[in-house]
Amino acid sequence: MLNTTLQVLSKDGAIADNSYQIIAEDSIVPQGDVVVTTAQLDQLANIQGKKALYITVNDSSEVHQFPLHELDAIFIEFAGFGDGRGYSFAALLRRKGYQGELRAVGDVFKDVLNYLKRSGFDTFVVKEGKDIQEAAAGLQDFTHPYQASTAVAQASYQTGSV
Amino acid sequence: MYLYTDFDQQLINQRVAQFRDQTERYLAGKLTEDEYRPLRLQNGLYVQRYAPMLRIAVPYGLMNTKQLRKIAQISTEYDRGYAHVSTRQNIQLNWPALENVPDILAELATVQMHAVQTSGNCIRNTTTDQFAGVVAGEIADPRPTCELIRQWSTFHPEFAFLPRKFKIAVSALEEKDRAATAFHDIGVYIVRNEAGEMGYKIMVGGGLGRTPIIGSVIREFLPREDLIAYLEATLRVYNLHGRRDNKYKARIKILVKALTPQVFAEKVEAEFEHTRDALKIQPEILKKLDEEFTPFDYQDLEDQDFTALFAEYPKFKQWFNVNTNAHKVKGYRIVTISLKRAGVAPGDVTTEEMNLIADLADKYTFGEFRTTHEQNISLVDVPQKDLFELWQTLEQHNMARAHIGFITDIICCPGGDFCSLANAKSIPISEAISRRFDDLDTIYNLGELDLNISGCMNACGHHHVGNIGILGVDKKGAEFYQITLGGHADHDASLGDILGPSFAADVVPDVIEEILNTYLDLRLEGERFIETYRRVGIQPFKERAYA
Numbered sequence: 001m002l003n004t005t006l007q008v009l010s011k012d013g014a015i016a017d018n019s020y021q022i023i024a025e026d027s028i029v030p031q032g033d034v035v036v037t038t039a040q041l042d043q044l045a046n047i048q049g050k051k052a053l054y055i056t057v058n059d060s061s062e063v064h065q066f067p068l069h070e071l072d073a074i075f076i077e078f079a080g081f082g083d084g085r086g087y088s089f090a091a092l093l094r095r096k097g098y099q100g101e102l103r104a105v106g107d108v109f110k111d112v113l114n115y116l117k118r119s120g121f122d123t124f125v126v127k128e129g130k131d132i133q134e135a136a137a138g139l140q141d142f143t144h145p146y147q148a149s150t151a152v153a154q155a156s157y158q159t160g161s162v
Numbered sequence: 163m164y165l166y167t168d169f170d171q172q173l174i175n176q177r178v179a180q181f182r183d184q185t186e187r188y189l190a191g192k193l194t195e196d197e198y199r200p201l202r203l204q205n206g207l208y209v210q211r212y213a214p215m216l217r218i219a220v221p222y223g224l225m226n227t228k229q230l231r232k233i234a235q236i237s238t239e240y241d242r243g244y245a246h247v248s249t250r251q252n253i254q255l256n257w258p259a260l261e262n263v264p265d266i267l268a269e270l271a272t273v274q275m276h277a278v279q280t281s282g283n284c285i286r287n288t289t290t291d292q293f294a295g296v297v298a299g300e301i302a303d304p305r306p307t308c309e310l311i312r313q314w315s316t317f318h319p320e321f322a323f324l325p326r327k328f329k330i331a332v333s334a335l336e337e338k339d340r341a342a343t344a345f346h347d348i349g350v351y352i353v354r355n356e357a358g359e360m361g362y363k364i365m366v367g368g369g370l371g372r373t374p375i376i377g378s379v380i381r382e383f384l385p386r387e388d389l390i391a392y393l394e395a396t397l398r399v400y401n402l403h404g405r406r407d408n409k410y411k412a413r414i415k416i417l418v419k420a421l422t423p424q425v426f427a428e429k430v431e432a433e434f435e436h437t438r439d440a441l442k443i444q445p446e447i448l449k450k451l452d453e454e455f456t457p458f459d460y461q462d463l464e465d466q467d468f469t470a471l472f473a474e475y476p477k478f479k480q481w482f483n484v485n486t487n488a489h490k491v492k493g494y495r496i497v498t499i500s501l502k503r504a505g506v507a508p509g510d511v512t513t514e515e516m517n518l519i520a521d522l523a524d525k526y527t528f529g530e531f532r533t534t535h536e537q538n539i540s541l542v543d544v545p546q547k548d549l550f551e552l553w554q555t556l557e558q559h560n561m562a563r564a565h566i567g568f569i570t571d572i573i574c575c576p577g578g579d580f581c582s583l584a585n586a587k588s589i590p591i592s593e594a595i596s597r598r599f600d601d602l603d604t605i606y607n608l609g610e611l612d613l614n615i616s617g618c619m620n621a622c623g624h625h626h627v628g629n630i631g632i633l634g635v636d637k638k639g640a641e642f643y644q645i646t647l648g649g650h651a652d653h654d655a656s657l658g659d660i661l662g663p664s665f666a667a668d669v670v671p672d673v674i675e676e677i678l679n680t681y682l683d684l685r686l687e688g689e690r691f692i693e694t695y696r697r698v699g700i701q702p703f704k705e706r707a708y709a
Binding site for chain 1 (some may be wrong): 169172173176177179180184192193197200201283313314316317318319320321322323324390398401402406436440441
């Protein structure tokens with residue numbers, strides 16, 4: 001699952017260290033910010049710092065009820081970048097009213113950042129072996145999109161504005 | 163046609179820069195093969211058997227002469243002096259060098275062209291009737307709808323990595339479907355409701371390939387302003403639920419079949435409830451889109467009387483009858499130029515021919531023309547008074563082959579000569595059939611007949627919907643050909659039935675001839691091949707083909 005040593009890129013281009021820790025095999029909840037899996041949701045109350053949930057393609061919010069109002073962040077895993085379910089997961093979570101941080105993790109690199117940003121993701125864990133500074137430029141690949149999405153409420157073809 | 167605003171141009175220029183960067187990083191080893199592959203495919207770049215192939219988008223088959231001249235120039239500077247019109251109305255270059263592709267895309271961007279989403283698991287080029295907007299009887303011009311879908315689907319952030327490719331076609335004509343709409347992931351039919359308002363009937367889950375299937379209607383009437391909201395809902399259901407464990411089961415048709423069309427429709431409707439308000443399109447935007455396709459300033463011309471010319475020039479008469487269609491404006495005619503002849507792949511067009519077609523389109527029309535699903539090119543706005551002169555020029559350049567819609571107007575994929583997926587070659591089969599039926603009287607006697615050839619199950623040559631379909635198969639390392647009969651791509655669509663065991667390449671023309679002789683023996687007065695087939699069934703054909 002999550003490589004906590006990797007840095008985190010924000011949609012505004014800022015780069016910061018990751019603050020979230022995972023619950024190790026000893027099941028002891030670490031101090032500070034913690035990310036849990038869906039199986040560890042019962043531990044949420046024991047987290048002292050910020051609370052995050054890690055979801056995979058098996059954890060669609062269509063079938064699972066998540067305590068969205070308790071979460072500071074949701075990490076959506078892209079096991080392979082060709083599997084685009086995470087983009088729709090993001091759309092569904094935003095529609096359910098989730099306003100916290102959405103973080104893309106897994107097979108994430110420069111060339112998918114623009115799509116992720118527009119789909120409502122706030123932060124990105126660029127995968128190991130890629131230069132995060134170089135990747136950050138991918139956020140600016142396109143200036144204006146055609147479509148409405150979480151990041152852009154009105155499409156150009158809806159409003160006529162260009 | 164829709165002309166780019168600064169907004170569109172910026173988007174395409176940025177795409178060129180993005181792809182240049184991706185290609186440079188790939189060549190520098192910073193992007194792996196597995197990372198680069200989906201990225202290049204979404205830019206229409208395949209790596210084929212001998213060389214890369216670049217598929218250039220022609221949105222709904224509509225092009226202008228400036229664009230064609232640019233393709234012609236690129237085909238000499240970067241390729242081998244020809245290009246290829248595909249069954250999705252796109253244009254393909256067969257021999258570009260990978261490192262030159264960013265430069266080719268930059269050249270294309272100067273004439274408002276690109277290769278965006280011409281491959282990959284994303285929403286592909288939307289297609290429609292090649293005579294859109296100029297043929298009589300349309301409920302409405304389908305091009306504004308196509309353009310709207312183009313804008314919505316281009317770089318849609320949520321649907322760039324779907325389970326599999328996704329194709330949409332739009333049909334606006336009740337009597338004829340030239341876009342094989344029923345065989346698309348989504349078929350959008352322009353209709354009017356009882357109040358006379360324009361809207362859409364939505365069909366979903368059609369397709370060819372390994373599992374050929376006719377789509378199912380999931381909505382009888384969708385108000386025009388809700389199209390994008392409904393498409394977005396449909397794509398979201400597919401993106402969430404389409405199979406990703408097996409690429410042969412990943413198309414939306416498999417999902418629709420597994421859930422049943424009714425359950426699939428319920429899921430879409432539930433999602434549509436959420437998207438409907440946010441994605442509704444304002445009436446002034448629809449009006450603006452319609453205005454992009456305002457009819458040309460046609461001259462006030464009379465229909466011509468060709469009796470005398472027909473008597474003097476029987477070849478002109480044949481060409482007029484076979485290669486031209488009625489135009490909705492009096493005094494005009496639609497002309498189709500055949501890109502089929504023995505010796506080259508169906509749909510291939512040389513640099514010289516492209517330049518000539520551009521010159522003719524400028525001289526006789528408003529400088530716009532269409533690429534067709536049958537892999538030809540149509541000049542859609544020719545004044546009838548210029549037809550004879552146009553025919554003479556085409557005749558002089560061996561481009562007046564009068565066989566549109568007949569047996570030698572073959573739809574054919576590139577096959578094993580170029581494509582790395584193919585099981586068998588398709589071009590030599592097309593060639594052999596063209597040579598066998600090279601006499602026009604014989605061709606005309608056979609009547610309207612679609613013969614489609616695919617080199618493998620992926621069905622790029624649409625063999626399932628050919629009246630006669632030929633499919634290349636691999637039999638213990640040897641190339642064999644399976645024949646299907648009775649396929650039809652029009653509104654009364656049907657899939658072909660398999661005749662029986664496959665044949666070796668060298669006997670295919672004999673088998674086709676026997677099938678056609680069977681038809682000639684059995685047909686009733688005025689009956690087309692498909693009609694005879696539907697009346698008598700496959701048995702008589704089978705008996706003689708395997709006799």
